[in-house]
Amino acid sequence: AAPPVITIDGPTASGKGTIAHRVAQALGWSVLDSGALYRLTALAVQQNGTNPDDEMAVARVAQELDVAFQGEQVLLEGRDVAALIRQEQVGNLASRVAAYGPVRQALLERQRAFRMAPGLVADGRDMGTVVFPDAPLKIFLVADVRARAERRSKQLKEKGFSANLADLLESMRARDERDRTRANAPLVAAADARTVDSSSLTIDETVRVVLDLWSSLG
Ligand code: C5P
Numbered sequence: 001a002a003p004p005v006i007t008i009d010g011p012t013a014s015g016k017g018t019i020a021h022r023v024a025q026a027l028g029w030s031v032l033d034s035g036a037l038y039r040l041t042a043l044a045v046q047q048n049g050t051n052p053d054d055e056m057a058v059a060r061v062a063q064e065l066d067v068a069f070q071g072e073q074v075l076l077e078g079r080d081v082a083a084l085i086r087q088e089q090v091g092n093l094a095s096r097v098a099a100y101g102p103v104r105q106a107l108l109e110r111q112r113a114f115r116m117a118p119g120l121v122a123d124g125r126d127m128g129t130v131v132f133p134d135a136p137l138k139i140f141l142v143a144d145v146r147a148r149a150e151r152r153s154k155q156l157k158e159k160g161f162s163a164n165l166a167d168l169l170e171s172m173r174a175r176d177e178r179d180r181t182r183a184n185a186p187l188v189a190a191a192d193a194r195t196v197d198s199s200s201l202t203i204d205e206t207v208r209v210v211l212d213l214w215s216s217l218g
Contacts, residue, residue: 002115004135006119006136006210007127008023008141010142013143014142015151019141024121027121032114032121032127033069034124034127035124037110037111038094042085042090043084062097083160086155099182137217139193139196140194147198
């Protein structure tokens with residue numbers, strides 16, 4: 001049988017990445033930050049001057065991405081861009097190019113290749129609906145928009161970027177709206193997903209909820 005996958009999907013800054021890492025750590029599994037692949041595509045498009053409106057050109061960039069994940073490092077053509085891809089502007093361009101079907105197609109197999117024994121925790125928007133539809137546990141992680149903006153602002157400041165809360169709120173709303181309403185793999189809970197609201201939970205508590213759901217599957 002294919003190794004198990006726990007999928008964690010949800011809107012921007014709902015804490016998916018942190019929770020995915022912590023759950024993976026607790027289980028000794030690998031982790032896939034699928035948003036990083038869309039962010040890397042956006043960064044590569046920006047850096048090599050590709051026209052972001054040209055779907056096929058952007059899809060070629062996605063297809064040919066030279067990336068490696070090494071611990072905390074995210075290498076694009078050998079250079080660590082882990083901090084760079086966290087910028088809100090890169091996230092916004094990622095959300096634009098992620099609406100293109102050919103771009104999603106170009107990244108599909110690359111994402112599935114992360115599935116290996118003993119298991120994978122994958123976070124994104126369509127992990128449970130499109131990339132790993134057979135995952136035995138699917139989480140849809142939500143949090144109210146203010147809690148998410150505050151988390152994102154803190155995260156950006158830690159990486160040395162400035163962040164204005166009102167601008168962030170506006171940018172996150174626009175990005176979520178685009179992710180929810182696009183035709184290709186929109187942000188939506190899988191029919192068999194469990195919704196977890198982390199607004200009033202700590203990171204530890206949220207991790208515990210996911211691990212308990214996993215154990216309860218036996
Ligand atoms: O999760 P993160 O904010 O890093 O994702 C950046 C953007 O990439 C999202 O706004 C979304 O448009 C896109 N994305 C996606 N499918 C995924 C992960 C991310 O479309 N599985």
